[in-house]
Amino acid sequence: MSSIIQLLPDHVANQIAAGEVVQRPASVVKELLENAVDAKATDIKLIIKDAGKSLIQVIDNGLGMNVTDARLCFERHATSKIRHAEDLFSLHTKGFRGEALASIAAIAHVELKTKQDQEELGIHIIIEGSKFITQEPAVLPKGTSFSVKNLFFNIPARRNFLKSDTVEMRYIIDEFQRVALAHPNIAFTMYHNGSESFNLPQSNFRPRIVNVFGGKTNEKLVPVKEDTEIVHIHGFVGKPEFAKKNRGEQFFFVNDRFIKSGYLHHAIMAAYEGLLKDGAQPSYFLYLSVPPNTIDINIHPTKTEIKFDDEHALYAILRSAVKHSLGQFNVAPVLDFERDPNLDTPYQYQQKEAEYPTIQVDRSYNPFADEKPQKAATNFNYKKPELQPSWESLYVGLEEMDTQSSEISFETDAVSSSLFEDTDTEQETKRTYQIHKKYIVSPIKSGIVIINQKRAHERVLYEEFLTNMTVHHASSQRLLFPLEFYFSVNDIEVIKEIKLSLENLGFIFDSIHADSLIISGLPVTITESQVSIIFDDLLTDFQNGVGGDSFSQNDSIAQSMAKSLAVKTGTYLTEKEQDNLVNNLFACREPNVSPFQKPTFITMSVEDLDKKFSL
Ligand code: ADP
Ligand code: MG
Numbered sequence: 001m002s003s004i005i006q007l008l009p010d011h012v013a014n015q016i017a018a019g020e021v022v023q024r025p026a027s028v029v030k031e032l033l034e035n036a037v038d039a040k041a042t043d044i045k046l047i048i049k050d051a052g053k054s055l056i057q058v059i060d061n062g063l064g065m066n067v068t069d070a071r072l073c074f075e076r077h078a079t080s081k082i083r084h085a086e087d088l089f090s091l092h093t094k095g096f097r098g099e100a101l102a103s104i105a106a107i108a109h110v111e112l113k114t115k116q117d118q119e120e121l122g123i124h125i126i127i128e129g130s131k132f133i134t135q136e137p138a139v140l141p142k143g144t145s146f147s148v149k150n151l152f153f154n155i156p157a158r159r160n161f162l163k164s165d166t167v168e169m170r171y172i173i174d175e176f177q178r179v180a181l182a183h184p185n186i187a188f189t190m191y192h193n194g195s196e197s198f199n200l201p202q203s204n205f206r207p208r209i210v211n212v213f214g215g216k217t218n219e220k221l222v223p224v225k226e227d228t229e230i231v232h233i234h235g236f237v238g239k240p241e242f243a244k245k246n247r248g249e250q251f252f253f254v255n256d257r258f259i260k261s262g263y264l265h266h267a268i269m270a271a272y273e274g275l276l277k278d279g280a281q282p283s284y285f286l287y288l289s290v291p292p293n294t295i296d297i298n299i300h301p302t303k304t305e306i307k308f309d310d311e312h313a314l315y316a317i318l319r320s321a322v323k324h325s326l327g328q329f330n331v332a333p334v335l336d337f338e339r340d341p342n343l344d345t346p347y348q349y350q351q352k353e354a355e356y357p358t359i360q361v362d363r364s365y366n367p368f369a370d371e372k373p374q375k376a377a378t379n380f381n382y383k384k385p386e387l388q389p390s391w392e393s394l395y396v397g398l399e400e401m402d403t404q405s406s407e408i409s410f411e412t413d414a415v416s417s418s419l420f421e422d423t424d425t426e427q428e429t430k431r432t433y434q435i436h437k438k439y440i441v442s443p444i445k446s447g448i449v450i451i452n453q454k455r456a457h458e459r460v461l462y463e464e465f466l467t468n469m470t471v472h473h474a475s476s477q478r479l480l481f482p483l484e485f486y487f488s489v490n491d492i493e494v495i496k497e498i499k500l501s502l503e504n505l506g507f508i509f510d511s512i513h514a515d516s517l518i519i520s521g522l523p524v525t526i527t528e529s530q531v532s533i534i535f536d537d538l539l540t541d542f543q544n545g546v547g548g549d550s551f552s553q554n555d556s557i558a559q560s561m562a563k564s565l566a567v568k569t570g571t572y573l574t575e576k577e578q579d580n581l582v583n584n585l586f587a588c589r590e591p592n593v594s595p596f597q598k599p600t601f602i603t604m605s606v607e608d609l610d611k612k613f614s615l
Pocket of ligand 2: 035094095
């Protein structure tokens with residue numbers, strides 16, 4: 001029988017390898033930026049079109065390549081960075097596998113222009129799907145430019161799996177930031193669809209962090225420094241009061257390389273123990289230097305995971321260094337741990353503007369007070385007159401039941417009067433009861449209904465928001481004093497993408513800048529103090545990426561806002577509010593489930609109750 005094993009042709013092998021190295025446009029960005037850094041560039045430009053789907057270009061002023069190398073660099077395992085296996089233990093470069101360019105060239109249209117300083121002419125090469133198309137001399141400045149177009153042109157399945165531009169752009173910005181934060185001594189600029197997203201001049205670590213994340217970052221940073229035999233640590237951690245819900249600004253660099261490490265993250269969290277509110281995430285920008293022979297960077301194709309020789313010692317050193325800094329900069333004693341976090345309103349926009357690290361108390365609001373809280377009331381005061389509340393139908397026949405029940409006679413008068421004292425008059429009108437500030441119970445024809453107030457309100461708000469975004473647009477209240485909010489460049493990208501939907505909801509954006517925006521109008525049902533919590537939640541929810549089409553985008557916005565604004569468990573509701581909530585719930589198209597597909601209410605029939613009593 002003839003043998004069946006064959007060696008794969010190179011272009012096929014490259015395509016397969018590409019799957020490992022290039023998952024999305026951001027992977028290309030990472031590889032090209034790292035190559036530019038390895039080429040000792042001092043100025044690197046990243047140009048992106050359509051979130052990298054049409055173009056990713058990196059221009060550097062580094063060493064460049066000669067004619068032979070310019071062709072060789074597209075071969076697999078072609079690298080100038082290591083020669084012997086031992087070199088792996090003394091790495092000072094980002095790349096070393098010699099795989100990236102071969103992989104990228106296998107699945108895209110690549111144009112390379114490169115010139116070394118001492119040469120008169122450079123070289124211009126075009127290669128498409130591993131095939132060399134042209135190669136000619138060209139007049140070029142010193143350095144290298146790689147343009148990668150039509151990524152995944154020959155792997156449609158991969159191309160179809162790319163997420164929306166917002167999500168892909170987010171990944172790209174993440175990679176850009178990681179490289180830029182690791183190398184403050186290199187100037188970086190980034191353009192997306194013709195406009196400048198980042199312009200980072202050569203600087204030191206602190207100004208680089210501030211340039212990347214916006215001017216307000218500076219005051220949030222606490223320096224960290226520790227020198228030991230096995231590791232040198234320097235960098236910054238965020239003051240605890242600026243901790244956020246999402247894990248956006250957490251960076252470890254080991255020997256100038258961004259890495260992910262759940263274990264080291266844990267060390268940081270341990271240092272913050274007792275300083276953070278539940279679920280809050282501190283920022284950190286920590287640079288570790290270790291001898292190259294004590295780490296193994298080779299365990300992951302994208303090299304973001306590394307293995308340390310002495311992880312336990314590293315953990316202990318890191319934790320104590322961070323703890324020490326937090327203590328030394330007097331961060332810890334400022335916090336008042338006795339305070340009930342439910343009483344805090346940490347998202348006051350005025351304070352956000354000033355970024356002043358204090359805990360805010362909304363004195364008029366106490367979710368445990370028994371008086372009516374005004375805030376909760378405003379959330380329900382809208383009508384849906386066009387819909388006939390089907391809720392009413394549940395009550396059909398209740399009147400007769402009431403008369404029947406009034407005929408129930410108890411064995412002794414004493415019991416009945418003590419149990420039902422003073423409630424006789426109320427019972428005729430009162431149809432809802434709030435239980436444990438969590439459930440609303442009401443009698444219905446067949447028995448009782450028990451409604452989860454938070455989920456019910458989420459459903460009501462969700463449908464309202466969705467209708468406003470898709471069918472008719474909500475009206476706005478103009479603000480006397482426009483509100484200014486500061487965000488990271490990442491977050492601004494996300495907000496731009498969902499701006500139209502937010503405008504349909506009633507938000508009016510005055511202007512959107514690189515790291516801030518001004519809002520001059522709000523939906524009528526939203527108060528000024530709720531705005532930053534809404535944005536915080538929206539950005540957290542969008543962080544992990546939502547589907548690309550506009551329906552799922554609207555859906556996610558409505559879900560996120562409903563979750564932020566729904567009345568919480570533990571909030572007292574007046575009878576009127578209970579009634580409104582119940583009516584509005586049953587006027588919904590899908591009253592049975594919350595926007596997150598959890599049941600909003602349950603019913604118990606009289607038979608169910610009878611059964612309980614027959615035990
Ligand atoms: P690696 O970075 O692992 O060596 P790559 O496939 O990324 O592998 O690059 C192959 C080689 O091409 C590099 O080793 C380097 O010699 C050369 N090269 C790539 N990009 C540049 C650049 N921007 N400037 C100069 N040389 C480059
Ligand atoms: Mg490389």
